Amino acid sequence: MKEQIRLYIPAGLWVAVLVAFLSAWHLKTTGHLSGSAIATFVAFSCTALIYGRLVLRLSPLPAVLAGSLTLQFLFGFLLFNTALFVLSLAFAWGVAISFLILVAAGLLPLLARGGRPRIDCETTLQVPDLLCLLISGIGATLWCADALSPLIIDGQDSVFKFWQDGFAHIRIISTFAESHGLGSVSDLRMAGAPPFFYHYASYFTPAAVVSLRGASAFEAFVGFQLPFGVLLTGFAAFALAASLWGPWPGLAASFAVVILPDAYQQGFANRYLSYNFLQQVNLGGLYGVSCAAAAWIFILNGCKSEKYSSIMFGYGLILLTLAYKSQIFVANSLLAIIYPCLFFTGLRASRRWLVGAGFLALFGLAVWLSQEVEGVPTLRPDFSFRSAAIYAGTVLIGYDPGFFKSLFTWLILPDRARVIVGLSAVGMIMLSSFGLWVGAFGVMFLLLRKRINEAAPYFPLFLILNYLVMALGLSLNTGSLGEAVELQNRTLVWAYFGVVSWTCGAAYAVAFGNHLPRGRCARAFVVTLALSSFMIPWRFGRDLQTFPAWRGSAGLDQLASFPSFPSCLVRAALYIRQHSQSEDVIQDSENDPYMLVGALAERQEFADNWIFRKRLKGLEQRLSDLSAFKATANEADLVAFATKNKIRWYLLRPQSEVHWPEHFQAKSLFDCDGYRVYHFQSLSR
Numbered sequence: 001m002k003e004q005i006r007l008y009i010p011a012g013l014w015v016a017v018l019v020a021f022l023s024a025w026h027l028k029t030t031g032h033l034s035g036s037a038i039a040t041f042v043a044f045s046c047t048a049l050i051y052g053r054l055v056l057r058l059s060p061l062p063a064v065l066a067g068s069l070t071l072q073f074l075f076g077f078l079l080f081n082t083a084l085f086v087l088s089l090a091f092a093w094g095v096a097i098s099f100l101i102l103v104a105a106g107l108l109p110l111l112a113r114g115g116r117p118r119i120d121c122e123t124t125l126q127v128p129d130l131l132c133l134l135i136s137g138i139g140a141t142l143w144c145a146d147a148l149s150p151l152i153i154d155g156q157d158s159v160f161k162f163w164q165d166g167f168a169h170i171r172i173i174s175t176f177a178e179s180h181g182l183g184s185v186s187d188l189r190m191a192g193a194p195p196f197f198y199h200y201a202s203y204f205t206p207a208a209v210v211s212l213r214g215a216s217a218f219e220a221f222v223g224f225q226l227p228f229g230v231l232l233t234g235f236a237a238f239a240l241a242a243s244l245w246g247p248w249p250g251l252a253a254s255f256a257v258v259i260l261p262d263a264y265q266q267g268f269a270n271r272y273l274s275y276n277f278l279q280q281v282n283l284g285g286l287y288g289v290s291c292a293a294a295a296w297i298f299i300l301n302g303c304k305s306e307k308y309s310s311i312m313f314g315y316g317l318i319l320l321t322l323a324y325k326s327q328i329f330v331a332n333s334l335l336a337i338i339y340p341c342l343f344f345t346g347l348r349a350s351r352r353w354l355v356g357a358g359f360l361a362l363f364g365l366a367v368w369l370s371q372e373v374e375g376v377p378t379l380r381p382d383f384s385f386r387s388a389a390i391y392a393g394t395v396l397i398g399y400d401p402g403f404f405k406s407l408f409t410w411l412i413l414p415d416r417a418r419v420i421v422g423l424s425a426v427g428m429i430m431l432s433s434f435g436l437w438v439g440a441f442g443v444m445f446l447l448l449r450k451r452i453n454e455a456a457p458y459f460p461l462f463l464i465l466n467y468l469v470m471a472l473g474l475s476l477n478t479g480s481l482g483e484a485v486e487l488q489n490r491t492l493v494w495a496y497f498g499v500v501s502w503t504c505g506a507a508y509a510v511a512f513g514n515h516l517p518r519g520r521c522a523r524a525f526v527v528t529l530a531l532s533s534f535m536i537p538w539r540f541g542r543d544l545q546t547f548p549a550w551r552g553s554a555g556l557d558q559l560a561s562f563p564s565f566p567s568c569l570v571r572a573a574l575y576i577r578q579h580s581q582s583e584d585v586i587q588d589s590e591n592d593p594y595m596l597v598g599a600l601a602e603r604q605e606f607a608d609n610w611i612f613r614k615r616l617k618g619l620e621q622r623l624s625d626l627s628a629f630k631a632t633a634n635e636a637d638l639v640a641f642a643t644k645n646k647i648r649w650y651l652l653r654p655q656s657e658v659h660w661p662e663h664f665q666a667k668s669l670f671d672c673d674g675y676r677v678y679h680f681q682s683l684s685r
Contacts, residue, residue, distance in 0.1 A: 010126040014069045014133060015045045021137040021231070022224070028148045029223030030215060040212050044080075044099075044205065045073075047106040052076025060310040061301055065243055069129040070250075071297075074235045077205075078291055080106075082320060084204045092181040095204060096211035128238075128247035132254045135530075136234025139258035140227040142537035143276060146545060146562075147222040156673075158567045163281035163545040164559065166221060167599035168610070172200065173225065174217035174602035176207035178582040188598065189608040190619050191585045191646070197375030201323035202229070202287040216577075217602050229286030230279070233497065234258040236293035240498075241505025243297045244456050246514030249505040256504035257497060259533050263435030265540045269405065270432040271547055272398025272489070275496040280545050285493040288325020291317060292332050292494055293501070296459070299336060303455035306346030330379065331491035335466050337363055343455035377486050382475040385422070390476060391488045392425045395432065397556075400549050404432070422472075429471055433492050434464075437500050444506040460499040467495035565596055568672035569653065573600035575670045575677055576649050584648040589630065589656035591623060597651055606647050630658045638664065642680035650678045 022041040027033040052072030056065070065071055080102055087098035141148070146161040153159075160166070171188050179185050187193035205228075206220040215223075237257040242250030264274035271277050279285050295317030302310030318336045322329040341356030370376045382388065392412055399405035411424035430438055441460055449457040470491050476484040483489075517523045543562075551560035573596065576586055580603055588597040591609035598605045607622035625641075632638050638660060642650065652658065654674030658665070667683060668676035 010130070011049060011069060014126060014130055015042065015049065017130065017133050017137070018045045018073075021133075021141070022228070025141070025144075025148060025223045025227050026215075026219075029150065029219045034213075037213050037215075040209065043103045043107075047103045048073050048076035048080050050076065050106040051079045055079055059298070059313055060305070060307045061243070061298070065297075068239070068242060068247060069126050070132050070235050071239045071242070074232070074239050074290065074294060077232065078294060078317070078320065081205050082201060082323065084208060085201045085323065088176060088179065088204055088207075089182040089185075092184070094180050094211065095176055095207045099205075099208040099212060128242075128251045132234060132238045132251050135251070135255050136231045136238075136258050138534065139234065139537055140230035142534065143230055143258075143280070143541045143544065144222075144227040145538075145541045146543065147226050147280075150218075150222045153567060154564070156567055157564045158570045159562050159564045161545070161562050162222065162226075164563045164594055165281060166545075167595040169203070169225070169283065170217045170221045170599040171595055171602075172198075172203045173206045173210060173220050174599070175604075176200070176203055177210035177217060177220075178602070186604055187616065188595065189605070189610050190616065190622060191604045191606050193616065193618065196616070197373070199284050199288070199322065199324055199326045202284055202325075218600060226280065226283055226286075229283050229290075230258065232290045233279070233286050236290035237497065237501040240293045240297055240501050243301060244502070245505045245509040248512065248514050248516065249508040252508035253501040253505035255530065255533070256500050259530075259536060260500075260504075261435075261536050261540065262496065263432055263437075265536065266435040268432050268435050269400040269402055270395065270398045271400070271549060272395055273429065273432040273492055275433075275493055276540070277544060277547075278490070278493050282325075282490060282493075284325040285328065285490065288321055288328030289494050289497045291321045291324045292328050293497070295321065295332070295336065296498075299339060300455055300459065303340055303343040303345070306344065308346075311340050311344065325490075326377075327487055327490040328494050330377070330487060331466065331470060331494050334363055335462055339455070339459075339462065343458070377477045377482060378475050379487075380475050381473050385418075385472070387474065387476045387488075388422075388425065388472040391471065391485050392421075392428070394485055394489075395428060397553060398547075398549055399432075425472060426468060429468065430464075433467070434496060434499060437496075437503055438464075440507065441499055441503045444503050444510070447510060448506055456502075460502045463495045463498040467491055563594065563596075565594075566673070566675070568675040569596070569651075570600060571672050572651050572670055572675040572677050573597045576601040576603060576651065579669070579679075580649055585646045586649040586651070587626065587647050589650070589652045589658070591626065601649075603649070606645055630656060630660075633659045633661065635661055635664045639680060639683055642683075648679065648681045650680060652676045652678065 019038065019041045022045075023033055023038055026037055026041075049069065049072050052075040053066075055075045056072060059066070083102055084095065084098050087101065088095040091098070150161050151158060152161065168188065175185060175188065185195050187195050202225065206217075206225040209215060209224055210217050210220045234254040234257060238247075238250040238254040240250075241253030262275040264271050264277065295314045298310045298314035298317065302308065302314060315336060318329065318332050321332060337359040338356065341352045341359070344352060347355070367379050371379065396405070396409055396412065399408070408424060408428045412421050412428070434441075445457055445461065471488045474487055477486045478484070512518070512522075517526055546561050547556070547559050548561075550556035576597075577600065580586070580601070582603070584603055585606050586597070586601055586603045587606045588608075591607060592598055592605060593609050595608060595610050598608060607619060607626055609619070609623060629638070629641050632641065641647075652665075652668070652675070665676070667678065669679050670677035
């Protein structure tokens with residue numbers, strides 16, 4: 001009995017620390033912490049570890065990796081959350097029931113075995129894993145300091161301390177928290193329309209927290225989805241580097257990704273190519289790079305061990321990345337096909353080339369077919385390099401005033417030779433994306449390319465080349481609902497993550513091997529450097545989700561600072577949430593261009609003219625009908641329109657001009673400085 005308890009001490013301590021971080025974030029954002037919240041976090045953490053242990057025990061990875069708590073949780077979370085994603089959409093019982101089913105499925109077999117672990121005692125010495133958890137948790141807390149204190153009341157205005165896309169993320173969380181199968185989910189912008197193509201998987205555990213705890217989707221977004229995503233990237237960096245060099249180099253990689261400054265914070269002055277900025281404003285990338293890192297652990301292991309099963313595991317995870325961040329999937333799909341064909345030594349070169357040719361043909365066919373699917377981004381090369389020129393101009397706009405902006409503006413002039421412009425664009429993107437890490441990688445590559453298996457040292461080099469080809473060689477996106485430079489810009493986070501994880505892990509392995517530094521002075525230096533480095537996220541985490549360089553730029557000025565809205569508008573949206581039912585359809589008189597009302601009310605909108613997305617079919621007609629609705633002067637017609645379109649709640653802003661009868665306008669249930677809320681269901685009785 002004592003032996004069993006001793007074996008579970010590391011896992012118990014690790015879970016306790018993880019639950020402490022999750023609970024602290026929850027407390028910071030909600031202002032309270034209940035026993036049921038702690039129980040939810042404990043069940044989630046333990047179940048993910050159990051699932052991860054099962055996956056790794058069945059996988060072809062070495063036993064020493066399977067014994068790592070960090071790897072167990074990373075793979076367990078991916079399995080648990082993906083299963084939650086599938087169950088919640090496939091069946092009508094909702095995300096909370098799906099969560100509880102998965103927890104029971106994980107815990108019951110463990111109890112049936114009598115709680116006996118099946119991992120050797122030696123593999124449960126988890127000091128690097130525990131340190132990785134502490135570093136990643138503290139780093140996530142510091143980087144997300146703004147989001148963890150998300151709301152400031154500034155006179156008559158409410159300032160939200162996150163990027164404006166955050167309201168869409170909040171709305172997606174609430175959609176799945178209230179859903180009962182895929183058939184109950186609508187497009188965020190139009191009630192009754194099918195949901196648009198998107199990477200939804202990362203929203204399901206936050207949705208379960210909302211459904212189980214009764215927390216708001218706003219609180220789950222700022223207090224769980226964002227900081228937990230940063231934490232997960234620390235685990236992924238540890239896992240990727242540990243699979244190559246061992247757990248102590250893995251710890252160094254985790255520290256580098258989560259704590260050390262990216263290129264912008266190193267002084268290269270372009271927030272548009274800042275890893276930490278992009279990961280927070282497009283938080284699906286946090287989960288996408290974590291899934292991709294898990295995939296490459298298997299692919300690199302397969303190339304080294306000559307195990308086909310490991311390659312197949314990796315390909316499965318690459319495909320899964322599509323559900324977490326589609327841009328990361330695109331950045332990895334071709335590279336994952338090519339890499340084993342170059343470095344899998346268990347097969348003769350001629351056969352590898354033949355297999356590679358077949359894979360490339362299938363890849364080309366898949367890309368060609370995907371372009372017929374609505375919502376899939378444009379995937380074709382641009383040999384004219386007009387798209388590259390447009391993207392380079394977009395990058396130039398993102399520079400802070402100073403040396404680098406002046407230098408690259410001077411180098412990339414329209415009348416210069418194309419070779420000079422092209423090389424300058426490559427240098428600009430390399431420096432502004434990776435900063436000093438490019439030089440560090442070059443040094444480690446030269447040191448190690450002859451000393452380790454040939455698959456490992458070329459991995460970050462291929463990431464860099466793949467990133468540059470996508471940034472400067474692809475056509476602008478015209479096919480999906482995303483931005484024109486969706487694939488040029490969003491894929492940076494994966495390239496940066498891979499290069500930094502590999503480089504720092506390799507540097508630690510060269511300097512100290514797979515253990516702590518030997519001498520006291522060396523240990524004291526490393527500890528002092530690590531502790532002082534926590535000042536980096538503490539300093540740069542403030543105002544991270546703003547873009548000061550865009551201040552004054554046409555169409556971009558609104559993104560230069562945190563979004564601010566009238567406090568009465570916020571109160572009106574919250575009033576609707578408190579007094580409506582989850583299935584009610586609502587409408588904002590200004591069509592909610594920032595999705596603020598829908599996000600805070602957590603209700604489906606009849607029509608939402610969201611500024612960050614192209615309009616879908618049928619939305620124009622609804623917006624036209626709503627304009628006519630505001631011009632209606634007959635009470636019976638007003639009620640009839642709302643009844644026909646199932647609009648239960650209507651928020652009328654003071655700037656909206658309506659021709660409604662005065663006695664009807666006086667029937668609002670809520671009025672704050674001209675922001676009025678009407679309940680049409682009660683008015684129709």
